[in-house]
Amino acid sequence: MPARSVVNLAFLEDPAAAADLPQWVLSFAREQHLFEPGDRVLVAVSGGPDSVALLQLLNRLQSELEVTLAVGHFDHGLRGQESAADAAFVGGLAQQLNLPFHLGRGKVRDLARMQKISLQMAGRRARLDFLRETCRAHTYHRLALGHTADDQIELFWLRLLRGSSREGLKGMWPATPEGLVRPLLSVGKDVVLAWLRQQCLLFRSDSSNLSRAYLRNRVRLDLLPELSRDNPRFRQAVFRTQTLLMEEEEFLAAATASALDRVVQKLGADCYALDLAGLMALAPALQKRVLRVLAGKISGDHGLTAARVASLLDLARTPRSGGILTLGRSLQVARAGGELHFFRPWPAPMLGGAEVLAEADGQADSPGGWRWRWHSRTLGPGKAGLPRRPQIARLDRDRVSFPLEARAFRPGDRFRPQGAPGVRKLQDFLVDRKIPRWLRPHLPLLAYGGEILWAPGLGVGETVGLSPDTRNVLEIELTPATANSKRVWEILLRCRERFRDRNWSLG
16 A cells, blocks of 8 residues: 655645755655656656646656656547647657657547546546556556646545545545556645746646536636635645545555455456455445445446445345346446355357357357367277366267257256256256356357256266266367456356365266
């Protein structure tokens, strides 16, 4: 967890402190552990005063910080020639400083319309997505953002007006585990502007910052000046409050992480199981924090609304399995027995299609992204054995009828696992094996007629299983061939391991 924010009142709002700004930023960066020697840092530059000051300061401090810099700019395309001029200005600034320059563009209006969010929010998402992708593609270790103490104070009031927890009111961390750093977070806007004037540095002005159509601008232009008239030191008071909240947040975050370790298991990429008994044993405040953090692991958004947290708690208290909540475009939560499963949404399953496996040896791809390879061979006496890998099945070739079907689960499917006393519904078998309902439509199956011959990773059917007398073997190998089928397979194998951990036989 990042170190708590440091308060120096001079740098909050006294322009006279501007002459010492480089030394303060260097001290702040070191105290907050914003950079490591050798870091490659992408500096997000809009062209406005804050980001220009950030770039110029970090450029002058490169040797002391032992970092190398690059510049990233995202053109939202919302202000026509003004936006294009901003991009040209930042590109020229990068060239002047002899730094690599990365320019991104996006259709922000389309994004806002598609996701049903404001233009400002769409712009922030598109910009951050571009900057993060640039960091990944070019191996930048840190993404430096130009947020100032004024941004922090504005955020406090925005969240207070919208209704936020103490976690939200604390504002932004100077550094995050994902590599975001904010070297100017304890510096006020007036100090930044004074330093730019002293250094005769040019910057761009965004005309949209003067529009009162946006709540953030009304807070900046109307609310904060009004509060300053009644209490000239109110900014200091708010910043101190946020610093105290950060200290408490460090403690609560550690308690939340400890609780997560106790009540959450990872099932696969972007998929987690939350033990409900363990969740309900926590204090109510900790329950909500666990839900927010767990949701954020998948969606990337740790600011789950109070209404959505309440919906999750209602789902947790529901006595029956099967309910699914969709929270935005990147998160679904399902009740599965005594657990809640959090996962990234899946494409719709291919329920009706099937691929035919012919009698001759071969290969085929089935709906859902599965690749099947099969061949026949003859074994010597006592060589039948069981496959050592869950993606391989060995069937008694003389007991198999063709053509076989590679397909998904269908209502009414029946299955008799090898060694079981009788036939039963496949659904009941999957329930016993603790395969969650939301995963079942995505599972690959091998069938003949209405009979399941192989549930990959779970068992072979009794009618085609190997026996001591087996001589002719049909060996089938299943491979997940797409990103989604790989997710299914990973989660299926994890469910298999958990089933074994409970000391039950796989059959």
